[in-house]
Amino acid sequence: MVETQALSQYTDKLEFRLWQSPDQLRVLLAKKDIDFSAAPSNLPALMANRGDPVRLLNISVWGILWLVSRDPTVQNFSDLAGKELLVPFQRDLPAVLLDTLLDAQSFAPDQAPSLRRTRDSQDAIALMLTGQGQHVLLVEPTASLLLSRNEQQGGTPLYRVQSLEAAWKKSFPAEAELPQAGIMVNSHLAGDLGLSRAVEQAYAHSAAWCSGNALECAKLVHRHIPHLPVPAIESAIKVTRLDSRPANSIRPQLEALYQMLGKQNPQAIGGRLPDAGFYGP
Template sequence: MSLGVWVSCSENDSMRIIRIIKSINTARHAAAALCLLLAGTAGAAETRPPLTLAGPASVVSFPLLHMIDSGALKSHADRVTFRLWQNPDQLRVLLANGQVDYTAAPANLPALLANRGEPVRLLNISVWGQLWLVSRDPQVRRYADLSGKVLLTSFSRDLPAILLDEVLRAEHVAGKVTLRRTRDMQDAVALMLAGQADHAVLGEPMASLLLWRNARAGGAPLYRSQSLASAWREAFPGQPALPQAGLMASSRRAPDLALSRAVEHAYAASARWCSAQPRACAELTHRHLPQLPVAAIEASIRVTRLDSRPASEVRPQLEALYRLIADKHPQAIGGRLPDVGFYGP
C-alpha cells in the first residue's frame, strides 16, 4: 500500500517528502554531534577533579588562601578548597584518609612519611623560622637569659619542640629552664594575658596576637624578645638557615609532576604577593580565618621570613637539618635522610 501511495504522489509532493527526510537526517546528525560535544565536555570535566589544599592557621598557609581567591589553579581544577588542621597528628589522619591533596607542613613530617613508605614529596620550603620568645621582662632578650625561669610552650613531640630543645642546649640552659607545657598556643596566650606566666615561646601569628590583645587590654608591657631563627643562626653558624615549614604533595598527587610543579609555582607567586602586600594579605586571610584580627595577621607577616624556594634547590639546608634531627631525634624523620626523589617539585 505504501508503494501505491508513493507512485500516486505528484512531483511537488515527492520533493517535499525528500526535503523532510533530509531535514530529519540533518537533525539526527546535529543531535549526534551535540551528544559528542557534551560527552567531550563531560570528559574534560572529569580530568579536572577538585583540589583540597590544607594548612594550619599560620603564615605558611596564607599563600594557599591567596591561591584560592586569585584562581591561581583554575586551569588545573574546577574547584579548589582549603581545609584547616590544628596539629600534625590531625594532618597525618587527613593524609592517611586521602582527604587533602597539597598541604602546608613542618619540614620533618613529609620526611617521616616518606621514610615510612608513603610516596609523598616535599615541594618547597617557604617559612624560615616562625617561633618567637615573648617575655614580660625587658631584661630577657635572648633564650640564654631564661636560666632559672619558667617558659610556657605548647610543643612536645613535633618540630618546634625539637628546635627549642636544640637552641636551649646550644645556649647551655637546657635543664636550667623549666618548661611548662600547655594544651595549645591559645592556652599559653591566655595565661600570659592573665598574668599567670612571664615567658612563652609562640609560633606566628599567635605571638603577634598575644602582643595585640595585650596592648588592646592595656596590660603590663610584653616584649618580643628573640626569634628562634635568630637564636638558631647564633647556635649553629655552620647551618644558619632554618627550613621550618613548606608545602608537600600527598601520596595520591605526588606522582603528577606537572600538577605539582603548577601548584609549587602558584604558591611561590602567592608567597611573593603576601610578602609585598602584608596588609592586603592580612585582610584576605582574615576573610578565611575570621578568628584572627587583621592587625595581628599583618604583624606576623612582617616579622616572618616568607620566602618560597623549591625543595630540590634547598636540599642542602634541609639535609643539614635532617642530619641534626636524625642524630638526636631519629623518630621525627623515620631514622634516615629521605631519598633524592623526595625533593620536589
Template sequence: MVETGALNEHAEKVEFRLWQNPDQLRVLLAKQEIDYSAAPSNLPALMANRGDPVKLLNISVWGILWLVSRDPDIRTFQDLAGKELLVPFQRDLPEVLLDTLLTAQREDGGAKEEVRLRRTRDSQDAIALMLTGKGQSALLVEPTASLLLWRAQRQGDMALYRGQNLESAWREQFPDRAELPQAGIMANSHMAANTRLNQVVEQAYAESARWCKANAGKCAELVHRYIPQLPVEPVKTAIELTRLESRSAAQARPQLEALYGLVAGRYPQSIGGHLPAAEFYGP
C-alpha cells in the same frame, strides 16, 4: 591561590581547608582527604621514611617562632636560664628545634641553669596564661606571638615584650647550619607522581608568597576572611616579621638535610630515622 584562580586550569574545585595540629593533618593525609598541604618540614620526611610516598614541594617559612615575655630583661634564649618557659608544642618540630638549641647552649657553657619547660595544651592555653599573669615567658609560632602582643596592648593592664626569634638564636648557635627551613608545601602520596601539577602548584605558591610579603595589609585581610578569629592587625605584623621566602624543595635540599641530620641525633623519630631519598625533594 584560591582567590586568584591559579589552579583553575588543573582542577574543577580548589578549596582551602584549615587543620588545627599536626596530628589532625596526619589523619587527613592518610585518608587522602587533602591533595596538598602546608606542613612542618619534618612531617613529610617522617611519612616518606615510613613508606608513604609523599613529596615535599617547597620550603617557604624560615623563621616563625618568637620568644614573648613579661620580663623586659629576657631578650634571648640564653636569658631564660633558670626560668620558666611556656611551650605549647608536644612531639612537634618546634619542640625538637627548641630542645636542640637549648641543649647545645648548655653544652657550650652559654647557659648555667636549665630552662624550666612548662607544657600547655595549645597556643591558646599559653596566651591565656600569659594574659592572666600566670605565665612569665612563652615560645609561640606566628601569628600567635603577634596576636598575644596585640591582645595585651588592647587589654592595657600589662606590658609584654617580643624577644629573640628562634631562627636568630639558631644562626648564632649553628653558624654552619644557619638557615632553618621550618615549613613548606607537600604533595600527598596520591599526587606525588604528578610532576607537572606539582610544578604548577609550587610556582603558584611562590607567586602568592611574594605577593603576600609585598602586600602584608591586603594579605592579612585575606587571612581574616578565611580565618575570622585572626584579626587583621596582628596578622599583618606577623607577615612583616616572618621570613617568607619560597624555594623549591630541590633548591632547599642542602638546608633541609643539614637540619634533618642535626635533629636526627636526638630525635631520630621526628624524621623517621634517616634522610629521605632524593626523589622526596620536589617538585
C-alpha cells in the same frame, strides 16, 4: 591561590582547609582528604620514610618562632636562665629545635630554663594574659595575637624578644638556615609532576605577593580565618621570613636539618634521610 584561581587549568574547585595540629594533618593525609598541604618540614619526611610516597615541593617558611616575655631585661634565649618558659609544643619540630637551642646555651647546671608544656597555643596565651606565665615561645601568628590581645586588655607590657631563628644563627653559624615549613603533595597525586610544578610556582608567586603586601594579604587571610584579627595577621607577616624555594634547590639545607633531627629525635623523620625523589617539585 584560591582568590586568584591560580590552578584553574587543573581544577574547577580549589578549596582552603584549615588544620589544627600535626596529628590532625597526618589523619587528613592518610585518609586522602587533602591533596596538598602546608606542613612542618619533618612531617613529609616522616611519612615518606614510613612508606607513604608523599613529596615535599618547597620550603617557604624560614622564621616563624618567637620568644615573648613580660620581663624587659630578657633580651635573648640565654637570659632565660633559671626561669620558666611556656612551650605549647610536645613532640613536633619546634620542640626539637628549642631543646637543641637551649642545650647549646651556657647555662649553669642548676640554671637551665624549666619548660612548662601547655596543652596548645591558646592555653599558653591564656596563661600569659592572666599573669600565670612570664615567658613563652610561640609560632606566628599566635605570637602577634598574644601581643595584640594583651594591648587591647591594657595588660603589663609584653615584649617580642628574639626569634628562635636569630638565636639559632648565633649558636649554629655553620647551619644558620632553618627550613621549617613548606608545601607537600599527598601520595595519590605525587606522580603528577606537572601539577606539582604548577602548585609550587603558584605558591611562590602568592608568597611573594603576600610578603610585599602585608595589609592586603592580612585582610585576605582574615576572610578565610575570621577569628584572627587583621592587625595580628599583618604583624605576623611582617616578622615572618617568607621565601619560597623549590625543595630540590635546597636539599643540602633540608638534609642538614634532617640529620640534626636524626640525632636528637630520630622518630621525627622516620630514622633516616629521605630518598632523592622526595625533593620536589
